[in-house]
Amino acid sequence: xxxxxxxxxxxxxxxxxxxxxxxxxxxxxxxxxxxxxxxxxxxxxxxxxxxxxxxxxxxxxxxxxxxxxxxxxxxxxxxxxxxxxxxxxxxxxxxxxxxxxxxxxxxxxxxxxxxxxxxxxxxxxxxxxxxxxxxxxxxxxxxxxxxxxxxxxxxxxxxxxxxxxxxxxxxxxxxxxxxxxxxxx
Numbered sequence: 001x002x003x004x005x006x007x008x009x010x011x012x013x014x015x016x017x018x019x020x021x022x023x024x025x026x027x028x029x030x031x032x033x034x035x036x037x038x039x040x041x042x043x044x045x046x047x048x049x050x051x052x053x054x055x056x057x058x059x060x061x062x063x064x065x066x067x068x069x070x071x072x073x074x075x076x077x078x079x080x081x082x083x084x085x086x087x088x089x090x091x092x093x094x095x096x097x098x099x100x101x102x103x104x105x106x107x108x109x110x111x112x113x114x115x116x117x118x119x120x121x122x123x124x125x126x127x128x129x130x131x132x133x134x135x136x137x138x139x140x141x142x143x144x145x146x147x148x149x150x151x152x153x154x155x156x157x158x159x160x161x162x163x164x165x166x167x168x169x170x171x172x173x174x175x176x177x178x179x180x181x182x183x184x185x
Contacts, residue, residue, distance in 0.1 A: 001142060002156045009135035009160060013128050013167040020124035020171055024178045027113050027120070028087060032065045032102050042081040044074055051078060055098075067091075067098040105182075113182050121175040125168050132164045 025035035034057035041048040055069040055078065069075055075093050082091045082100065088109070091100045105113070139156055142148045 002139065002148060002152055005135050005138045005142075006156060006159055006163070009131050010163055012131040013163060016124050016127040016131065017167060017170055017174075019127070020120060020174055023120040023124075024117060024174055027117055027178065027182070028102065028105075029113075029181050031062050032059045032100075034059070034065070036087060037065075037067075040081055040085045040087070042074065042077050044077060051081065054078065063102040063104070065100045065102070067100060068096075069098070072096070110182050114179050117175060117178045117182065121171050124171045128164060128167045128171070132160055135160055 026039050037051045040051040055067045058066040079091045089100050091098045139153045143153050
């Protein structure tokens with residue numbers, strides 16, 4: 001029962017790290033990438049649909065992305081969604097494809113993105129600590145119900161702390177690399 005609890009906690013912490021990686025990849029840096037558009041939703045036939053399900057992406061230059069919609073009738077809806085997104089881009093269309101040229105990041109905008117990255121990192125840390133708290137409650141309940149001994153739970157709690165430390169350090173490492181990527185000119 002203890003091993004199951006620790007395994008479940010580790011899986012949930014790994015998922016929190018994956019979510020943090022996705023959040024960090026969606027934060028725009030000086031270079032274009034398709035992951036920036038992961039959080040953009042387009043009103044497609046009355047349903048909010050992820051842009052990545054409606055089009056293919058091609059990064060042709062460091063700051064230029066060509067978006068090729070699968071359905072040409074959705075071009076205006078995609079353009080509108082891109083303009084309304086928090087990416088700060090102004091897409092242009094030739095009726096076939098949408099060209100998105102990312103403006104150069106100003107120092108102020110870079111600092112805003114660093115703040116956003118720090119917020120996302122703190123959210124990930126909170127998620128990891130929440131998983132730890134839940135697992136610790138389960139372990140405490142096992143002792144209270146008399147299913148396992150206190151020595152076993154003490155050992156499991158040390159393992160749980162090590163897991164938590166490993167995952168929070170991983171979040172810190174991801175944040176540091178994203179900050180350096182954002183602040184490089």
